[in-house]
Amino acid sequence: MDFPEIERCGFLCVHEDTVKQVLAEMPGDETLYDLAELFKVFGDSTRIKILYALFEAELCVCDIAQLLGITQSAVSHQLRVLKSSRLVKARRDGKTVFYALADDHVRKIIAQGMDHVLE
Amino acid sequence: MDFPEIERCGFLCVHEDTVKQVLAEMPGDETLYDLAELFKVFGDSTRIKILYALFEAELCVCDIAQLLGITQSAVSHQLRVLKSSRLVKARRDGKTVFYALADDHVRKIIAQGMDHVLE
């Protein structure tokens, strides 16, 4: 009585065993949520641009702002997101804070995505 | 008078040459936009779950709905997004439409992301 058509379809389309097997092999909900959250961070032009800018060199906040032509505040907000996802790391030098890519993971993920976009 | 502090910082933090070089090496705005759009597609729990479900087997719409415990309509909407990003492909068999991963790119991108999440 809940979803009659769905139950019916479950038997028509594939074996119920297949569905159960898929369920068994899927990572936990928390892991999948974290994964989506990670990709969400990459899913914004500004953040992608920031990450790409850091491909070449370590940069400070207002350099990035100047580079992308956006407010320093906006950059700071986004750097916070990137940092809390461990995609960039910060290094303070006096008044200036320099940001750099956290590790090569970031490059690899972006490179994979770029492959798909450019194919 | 526009952004005096930004220009000042540009000279303090790094050579202007560096900024220009970074700009020169960055992909075009359109490409970066497309890249962000791609990652945005991965940046949703429902879509990630659908993709992961398709890791194991080709599935029809209502199987996925049953698997994830969500409406068939919601699945259909998301499959449309996934299809227009060329992440999944559809195959019609009578009344049923089977979906599968478009290519191994999808697996690679997700695998890279998973590495970062699980590290």
Place this chain on the structure above:
DNA sequence: CAAACATCTGAACAACTGCTCACATGTTAG
């Protein structure tokens, strides 16, 4: 200490996103 500077942060708002609902489309069986 105060002033200047680089960065950070909270609030507010406009834009976007994903879901639900109702219905449309397309396919098969009778």
Place this chain on the structure above:
DNA sequence: CTAACATGTGAGCAGTTGTTCAGATGTTTG
């Protein structure tokens, strides 16, 4: 043809997101 079914789709709404603005924090210099 009609009925039943699997899927697709448009409108509307609640929740989320990225930016701007104003001001706070932290650092160096005098």
